[in-house]
């Protein structure tokens with residue numbers, strides 16, 4: 539299998555599991571009393587979706603490394619591409635029945651490595667529709683995943699060759715502990731754009747790709763590196779937005795250029811239309 543076929547196989551494998559994951563959430567809404575490597579409480583659904591995707595992805599011939607936001611360590615599966623997953627992004631939204639998703643990064647490099655090594659990235663949104671936003675080979679396409687008979691799915695192209703539109707919305711997380719400089723920046727943006735923040739990264743990213751604008755989860759006074767994980771969340775999202783003609787930054791440089799030294803490292807994250815991301819770099823103190 540060449541790299542292109544392998545990427546397709548990874549995408550198809552996760553897409554085929556998506557309807558099952560979506561329907562399996564309703565029975566797994568309790569907290570299990572454990573924490574993930576980032577110190578976040580795990581729901582039964584987090585543990586279940588992680589085990590399911592781990593088994594499926596590590597069985598693909600050509601996947602060399604597998605890492606999950608829910609696991610301490612990288613799993614070595616041999617030679618090949620490295621896959622990162624956030625099996626259930628935004629799972630604290632499950633009890634309130636808001637959006638959740640799955641985020642996948644496909645890196646051509648040994649983990650942890652920079653986002654520049656990504657060769658594909660995608661996320662699935664479990665919402666009113668189950669959708670897949672995929673960036674590879676310089677294009678971003680969105681598909682609706684439809685279950686057919688048995689365990690089969692069909693991917694219906696919903697938005698082709700997405701280019702991030704002119705800015706309309708913004709969504710910024712972590713507001714209880716913003717710095718004074720960031721509050722000032724937010725006040726300025728709030729006069730120009732419409733606020734929409736759902737607290738599920740996949741949903742907040744998806745609206746930026748559809749409506750244009752800026753998403754941020756900045757450094758906080760109590761968390762100097764912010765909340766989002768570089769390898770599992772920031773890099774795949776930045777790769778998708780940059781492929782769609784937008785930008786990303788940690789206030790200093792593209793997220794994809796940030797050195798990755800630890801598997802679960804966090805980074806302040808800003809992404810969206812080029813002009814707004816430039817303003818982040820001009821107006822906020824460097825991280």
Ligand code: FDP
Nearest residue numbers: 627628629630631711712737738739
């Ligand atoms: P969650 O804690 O529900 O898993 O990184 C996880 C994440 O959600 C993201 O999906 C989301 O963008 C962010 O955390 C939400 O954080 P806040 O609750 O601080 O807004």
